[in-house]
Amino acid sequence: xxxxxxxxxIDGTVPLPYMRSKTKIVDDSSDLPIWxxxxx
Numbered sequence: 001x002x003x004x005x006x007x008x009x010i011d012g013t014v015p016l017p018y019m020r021s022k023t024k025i026v027d028d029s030s031d032l033p034i035w036x037x038x039x040x
Contacts, residue, residue, distance in 0.1 A: 022035065
């Protein structure tokens with residue numbers, strides 16, 4: 001069974017904070033990537 005992993009972060013605060021996200025489909029939880037604080 002595939003897993004949809006979604007990383008959500010707040011991008012900046014001036015003039016307004018925006019929510020951004022990144023989604024990745026993996027086959028197993030052991031395949032989850034280590035994402036940086038900015039979604040990279």
